[in-house]
Amino acid sequence: MRIASYNINGIKARLPRLLEWLEETRPHVACLQEIKTQDEGFPASEFERLGYGAIWHGQKGFNGVAILARDAQPVEVVRGLEGEPEDEHSRYIEADVHGLRVACIYLPNGNPQPGPKFDYKLRWMERLRKRAAQILAEEVPAVLAGDYNVIPRDNDVYSVRAMANDALMQPESRAAYRSILADGWTDAIGTLCPGGGVWTYWDYQAGAWQRDHGFRIDHLLLSPSAADRLSAIGVDKDHRGREKASDHAPTWVELRGQG
Numbered sequence: 001m002r003i004a005s006y007n008i009n010g011i012k013a014r015l016p017r018l019l020e021w022l023e024e025t026r027p028h029v030a031c032l033q034e035i036k037t038q039d040e041g042f043p044a045s046e047f048e049r050l051g052y053g054a055i056w057h058g059q060k061g062f063n064g065v066a067i068l069a070r071d072a073q074p075v076e077v078v079r080g081l082e083g084e085p086e087d088e089h090s091r092y093i094e095a096d097v098h099g100l101r102v103a104c105i106y107l108p109n110g111n112p113q114p115g116p117k118f119d120y121k122l123r124w125m126e127r128l129r130k131r132a133a134q135i136l137a138e139e140v141p142a143v144l145a146g147d148y149n150v151i152p153r154d155n156d157v158y159s160v161r162a163m164a165n166d167a168l169m170q171p172e173s174r175a176a177y178r179s180i181l182a183d184g185w186t187d188a189i190g191t192l193c194p195g196g197g198v199w200t201y202w203d204y205q206a207g208a209w210q211r212d213h214g215f216r217i218d219h220l221l222l223s224p225s226a227a228d229r230l231s232a233i234g235v236d237k238d239h240r241g242r243e244k245a246s247d248h249a250p251t252w253v254e255l256r257g258q259g
Contacts, residue, residue: 079092
């Protein structure tokens with residue numbers, strides 16, 4: 001079973017590329033971030049045509065998350081994270097699908113730091129940690145997939161110096177990420193690629209793609225029972241190089257069994 005995470009960077013602008021990727025790779029579950037559309041503008045019929053059921057949590061112009069499931073309809077469990085009732089950002093949706101609990105995450109960027117946006121990022125990560133702990137307590141096979149906007153290790157970035165002052169690589173961001181792992185989650189790519197050098201994002205600026213100046217911020221965290229089934233990981237890097245592509249590449253894990 002293949003579960004993928006894909007920050008599509010605008011579902012309307014990238015829809016041809018997204019449909020192309022779905023047809024070519026046929027993941028069982030696809031978690032999308034930055035759909036950047038209100039709920040009524042989500043192109044569900046396009047995915048149904050390819051055999052994918054969908055749930056989504058939209059927002060006009062930015063943010064927004066969705067879960068697609070091949071030959072199934074995701075059953076929504078949670079929409080949004082508890083802890084800040086005034087927070088209207090569409091960054092989290094969770095569903096049961098194909099025998100798994102799947103959460104789709106678009107974590108705040110946090111720049112510029114220090115400042116209120118970075119403080120919001122850290123609070124959001126603590127809220128995510130609390131929800132993740134609740135999922136662990138249910139002892140279900142689970143995957144937390146998404147754009148975490150965190151570069152966990154020095155070997156997850158092309159240049160430590162270039163990103164040293166970015167919110168994605170601050171000690172507080174990394175510590176918050178590690179605290180989630182310490183609760184019992186497995187970073188699938190980090191585990192199978194301990195030497196690093198796996199990028200999932202390349203900026204549109206400064207020839208980052210052409211120079212392979214990327215970093216890893218798209219992560220799939222596995223609960224213990226899901227981690228026991230981990231068989232492969234990958235990044236569909238080719239799709240980043242296509243015309244009018246997202247600045248992220250689809251990132252995935254494969255689990256043994258069918259749920």
